Amino acid sequence: MKRKISRLGLSILFLAPVIFVYSIFIFLPMLSSLYYSFTEWNGVTDTAFVGLKNYKSLLADSDYWVVFFNTIKLVIITLVVQIPMGLIIAFLLYSKTRGMKIFRTIYFLPVVIAPVAIALMFSLFYNSEIGIFNIILEAVGLDMLKKNWLSDTHTLLYAVMAPQVWQYIGLYVTIFLGALQSIPEELMESAQIDGANKYKTFLHIILPQISSFTSICTVLCITGSLKAFDHSWIMTGGGPGVRSAYLGVYMYKTAFVNSDFGMGSTITITIITVSLIITGILNMITTMKSNN
Amino acid sequence: MKKNIKKTFALGLAIVMCIGLVGCGNKPSSSSSSTDSTKVPSAAATDEGSKAEKVSITIATNWGEGDSKYDYFYPAFQKFQEENADTMDLKLVTYSTEDYKTKIKVQTASGDLPDVFTYWGGSMINDMKDAGLLLEADQYFSDSKAVKRDDFNPSSFDYYTAADGKTYGVPIESTRGVFLANKDIFAQYGLEYPTTYEELKAVSKVFNDNGIIPLAMASSGGTPSEFFFSELYNQYAGAEDELKNLTSSREFATDNAIKVATNIQDMIDNKMFPEDTVANGGWAACLQLYTDKKAAMTYTYPWMFESIPDDIQNSSEVVAIPMLPDATVDPATMMTGFTVYGFEINKKSYEDTAKHDAMVKVCDFLASNELSTELTKSGMIPAKNIEVDLSTQKVIYQKMMAFSEGKKLIQVHFTTMPDADAITMMDSSLDELFIKALTPQEFVNKVQSVLDKNN
Structure with missing residues (x-):
């Protein structure tokens, strides 16, 4: 009994700093955001309790829905592009081991560069006057594809998404490469002896073996997209209007630029809610899969 | 015995982690993007007597490096800082314009405004004014021996005059x-x-x-x-x-x-x-x-x-x-x-008896003819009624x-x-x-x- 208590005490002792920090910097701000979401507050004067008014206004706000769907589009595009690209590149590196370490470093390099630097670099690339994208298109005779990337409503959002999607592919390459290297050699050899070609080996051996890594990458992808901020803010400030803004940018503009902390908190709560819903769905799918 | 050593080690580690956290939280510094030009006090100046006499004043502005006014403002500020080194610890905090707006808004919310700061007027100061954080400019004018309201173009105060008819800023720049x-x-x-x-x-x-x-x-x-x-x-x-x-x-x-x-x-x-x-x-x-x-x-x-x-x-x-x-x-x-720009005075700091005289002096510097004349070299049109020698301008x-x-x-x-x-x-x-x-x-x-x- 005494031993159990002492083990419990030791666990609490080790966990206490983390719980303390997590409570101070995550749980308490979340709770206070929840409270402020029911208030009208400019950050200076006293808060005024307004009940669900902020939520009703937000749901009736067309800009909010533009931003919401921008964020959903980002989630989908990162899922569709980053994970398959990461997996394909990792598989290619895994198959051709020569120079793998160098390529792995090269692919991972953008991940460690500050998003602000990447965003600034791309905003220069997109510039219609001096940007390299239009210059390259012109040089290769594809003038018809030249665009005002950030001033065209058809390309704007995707132009802002592109650097973010590109930057983090390397992260998934590294994760998948680690996953591929952890597959037992015997399994691959058995498949080859049984006559499985590379395609079948990939589909029936590799993919199931790395499914837990795929789940982790999916969660990282989704959470990364839901809290996306830097690229949009640096390249366009979320604009023109809110056309290239994500929920994080919209929350920041509402709270810190317009000094509407009540509404800003309401947006924060919607971000948390969306995150929880998606995480819940993912957990359900994972549980169902593991049960099967 | 072995267990006790482990426990002691674990306890020690936990204490070190907690101390580390506290240490990180205590780091006294302004943002990395700011220009902190606080002078390191000399050994003589750090004795008890000097500490008691010196007043710490923070000036915030967006006229930092990269701004067109920096080359003209900063030398003038340095000169003022040196002239008053015996009585003031002057700290200059600068940010780029958009970051500066956000910074001031956040500081307004936290009730931690700089002592004196350059800022826009009109609707931009509504929140600060409503919260009673800003000093009425007339109070400063009545305390200052060097600067009076009449020194300015009367219409230049419109931008800093609220619906209650009171003026909450001292204009510097017209355009x-x-x-x-x-x-x-x-x-x-x-x-x-x-x-x-x-x-x-x-x-x-x-x-x-x-x-x-x-x-x-x-x-x-x-x-x-x-x-x-x-x-x-x-x-x-x-x-x-x-x-x-x-x-x-x-x-x-x-x-x-x-x-x-x-x-x-x-x-x-x-x-x-x-x-x-x-x-x-x-x-x-x-x-x-x-x-x-x-x-x-x-x-x-x-x-x-x-x-x-x-x-x-x-x-x-x-x-x-x-x-x-x-x-x-x-x-x-x-x-x-x-009028497009001027400076605001933190009411709380101004009413602090220990800071009051230094605050007046800092405001006198910001509203001085000398500074306005210097700033005209960047293209600024002064809000003050001063003669600008056009032949020296761009x-x-x-x-x-x-x-x-x-x-x-x-x-x-x-x-x-x-x-x-x-x-x-x-x-x-x-x-x-x-x-x-x-x-x-x-x-x-x-x-x-x-x-x-x-x-």
Whole structure:
């Protein structure tokens, strides 16, 4: 009994700093955001309790829905592009081991560069006057594809998404490469002896073996997209209007630029809610899969 | 025994982690993006006696490195700092303009405003004023022996005067909007400066045919489009009064606003502006098209004069904006001219008896003739009634002042808009208008909806 208590005490002792920090910097701000979401507050004067008014206004706000769907589009595009690209590149590196370490470093390099630097670099690339994208298109005779990337409503959002999607592919390459290297050699050899070609080996051996890594990458992808901020803010400030803004940018503009902390908190709560819903769905799918 | 060692080790580790956290939390420093010019006190100055006498004062501004005023402000500040090193620990905190606005807003929310800080007026100070954080400027004027209210142009206080009739800031900078034309480019194509919209269309066609952008005007975060919009707005009947009364009427959605927005879109259709209005938006990017001779005309403000090379200043003429269709006020008779910047005094710091005298001294420095005279070298028009020796100013400054002779000075939406978030909405909606993502009516409605919501 005494031993159990002492083990419990030791666990609490080790966990206490983390719980303390997590409570101070995550749980308490979340709770206070929840409270402020029911208030009208400019950050200076006293808060005024307004009940669900902020939520009703937000749901009736067309800009909010533009931003919401921008964020959903980002989630989908990162899922569709980053994970398959990461997996394909990792598989290619895994198959051709020569120079793998160098390529792995090269692919991972953008991940460690500050998003602000990447965003600034791309905003220069997109510039219609001096940007390299239009210059390259012109040089290769594809003038018809030249665009005002950030001033065209058809390309704007995707132009802002592109650097973010590109930057983090390397992260998934590294994760998948680690996953591929952890597959037992015997399994691959058995498949080859049984006559499985590379395609079948990939589909029936590799993919199931790395499914837990795929789940982790999916969660990282989704959470990364839901809290996306830097690229949009640096390249366009979320604009023109809110056309290239994500929920994080919209929350920041509402709270810190317009000094509407009540509404800003309401947006924060919607971000948390969306995150929880998606995480819940993912957990359900994972549980169902593991049960099967 | 072994267990006890483990437990002791674990306990020790936990304590070290906690101490580490506390240590991290205690790091006393301003943001890495700020310029902290606090002087390290000498050994003699750190003794008990000196500590008691010295007063710590924080001045915040956006006139940091990269700003056109930095080269003129910072030496003056350093001189002031050295002269008062015995009595004050002066700390200068600087940020780039947009970061600075956010920083001050956050500090307003946390009740931690700098002691004295340069800032805009109008709706930008509403929250601080409502929270009672700002000192009435008249109180400072009554305490100061060096600076009096009469030293300033009376109208310069309008921007800092709230609905309660009290003034909550000391103006430093007045400004004028200038429409510049490159006379060499016009001469090269045998063109005259356009005075009507039809003429503007005609010269634009010639410039476009020759690969030159007619008018460097774009919109990113509402710059410089917002002031350009107001400049055009003033050409229409009744617009001047509408602008003047905007604070009380809260009516942005006027027929004139729709007319101007419609004309801007017509200008876009006629390819008068650069195609990429977002990438070329912002004061610097927009002006650069003109200074690189990629554009024949531009609309800018004196705070950008520092970025105009001498040869471009020489080849530039300040001309009147062409008259728009249906306009009734001749643009050659007016130009935008208003107080745009000044400084605020933290009421709490000012009323702190230990700080009071030092605060007055710092305010005297910011409102001094010497500093204003220095800042004119960056292109600033002083809000104070001081004689500016034009011969020592930039060529473009001289041309601007010559052009403004006898002109009626008019307001802009930026100074009379009653709510700061309505300005933000105007800026972001102008960006949308410029890429034709909004119709003129939608643009006007978006701004009006913010004013209505806040009413």
